[in-house]
Amino acid sequence: MGKYQGYEKYKASGVEWLGEIPEHWKRSVFRYYFDIQLGKMLQNEPQSENDEEISYLKAIHVRWDKVDTDNLPKMWASPRDKKKYQVKNGDLLISEGGEVGRTALLKELQEDSIIQNALHRVRPLSQSSVEYLNYLMRHIADTGWFDILCNKSTIAHLTSEKLGALALPLPPLDEQEKIARFLDHKTKQIDELIAKKESLIEKLDEKRTALISHAVTKGLEPNVPMKDSGIEWLGEIPEHWEVKRVKFLIQNLQQGSSPLASNIPAQPDELGVLKLSAISRGNFIRHENKALKQTDNLINSLSLKHGDVLLTRGNTPKLVGDACVVPQDEPNLLISDLIYRIRVKAPVILPSFLGKFLITPQARSEIEADARGSSGSMVKVSQRHILDWLITVPPKSEQQKIIDYLNQKTSEIDQPKAKIQKAIELLKEYRTALITNAVTGKIDVRQVPIP
Incomplete structure (x- = not known):
């Protein structure tokens, strides 16, 4: 990828979605390097006098790159269940159902919480990094492999067995950590650029909305006599409307x-x-x-x-x-x-x-x-x-004049907006390609300086 070089030697991985990997990387299986814990089935009532209510996370809280931890729902759980299904910052959460394989690192949890059984909690065992795995899971999802693995023509489920048997490319631990730090740095830069461009689009959308709103509620003539519409949210309208x-x-x-x-x-x-x-x-x-x-x-x-x-x-x-x-x-x-x-x-x-x-x-x-x-x-x-x-x-002829005016004016807004949207698409494609190439060993980032 441009300024980033590949490794000197590669070997066949034997994995359909992966292709070749650097010669010194391992091809291994998920369960050998990561601990998997599926969450607890929802419990709406106490089942013993020792049960207590506790906050819990479910699949809807896990988005790519972020876990929503505000205003979590609660369920009942025993002391044993609270210990078994507890999550903490640094855990990797993976969706078992819905958009199977959707993954994010837990970073902003402020209260004792557990996970519901639509989520897997993943922790490293040895010589493995969940930060690297987080990016690798995003790449696997982009290949469509989870859809194949989970037979998405029916209701898809990424069971513990399927997740545990998933083949993975594994560099040495220090290299996993370097890849994750490199991607943290680069994706942050890209996301900041995307956010700035999305802010420009929001401003253009606000301008477009204001233009349409004024035209269809007040008309095009600034000096036309007005009357009270009698409707609080509408206000005055042209007298002949x-x-x-x-x-x-x-x-x-x-x-x-x-x-x-x-x-x-x-x-x-x-x-x-x-x-x-x-x-x-x-x-x-x-x-x-x-x-x-x-x-x-x-x-x-x-x-x-x-x-x-x-x-x-x-x-x-x-x-x-x-x-x-x-x-x-x-x-x-x-x-x-x-x-x-x-x-x-x-x-x-x-x-x-x-x-x-x-x-x-x-x-x-x-x-x-x-x-x-x-x-x-x-x-x-x-x-x-x-x-x-x-x-x-308004009268039908005036409606047409308003529409003709809006078509012209909104086109003047939509053209620069389309260019910005295209730039955002290209940035997102570059982000995806960068993750793919780093976690599969197509580029060597070991010597890339990170501020």
Whole structure:
């Protein structure tokens, strides 16, 4: 990789996902160098007088590169279980289910805690470094090997047996530690660059949102007479505009279905069902779909046409109700169970105007107030609430002028944003490649100075 040199001699590893490794490295098995402890099954009630409540970590708390330790839930555990399943800073946590193999080092734990049985706790035995293993697990996940190992066509589980039998490349301990320190330093530099660029994107998004919000609630003419809308969150609007409920502006509000689908996008000649990620801040992202394994005659009722307004029915509180407009007919793409398809009354409102209004802060106040759910991480909006939402309605000709203006102005924002996003993608690709090459011995970092 550019300025980094490889090792002098290599040998075959005999491992499918690994290829050749430096001649002095070992090819070994996980359980010989690391202790594995699967967590405790959830216990909601005490089972003896000695049981006590204790905080616990579950799979959702483990993200790549970070373990969330704030506001941990509690379960009951015996003194023996507390000792057996206890975790401490420096432990490596690996997801047993969900995104199998997702790994992070525990660094910021402030209270006595244990792990639930969706996590493995990993500690080094001898001549091994969990810091090196942390990066190696990221590389293995990127190869897709965990999906193969865990048969992800069904419910995936990375059992203790499968994890323990995993083949690993192992340099000498001092070299493992040097690789981990090198990657800590380099990934920190890359992450700081990415964070700066993401901050620029946030500023552009804020500018874009403010532009759209003003245009669809106040219009384009600065000196037009205004009137009180009578709605606290909307304020004044142009005197000749109206405010109407969604139910008077649309001809159809359709919820999708959840047919059996694969985890890969549909080919152009295949049927696909949209994922929630197909709708993003007013943008329709076509490739965010899953190929269908069955159709059940859904295509006629749930497919997409030019001008359909899509709205997410369920998501996190900040993302539920996200909207976009379909830019062209998509007869092979269907809406999923968590997406609504809205078809407007053409004489009254433009789909693009409704779509723009739904992503404004004013509309978000309606959406978030109506979102319901027992889980803080997933809420939904009902058709009943959507039909009662209030929308500004200028004359049709003025709607078109507003949309033409916004298309021009948002394009001026979107172009530099796209360049920044491309730069972020390249940085992430470089980060991944650097980790891969370091933990598999494609580059020799032993003599690389680290500040």
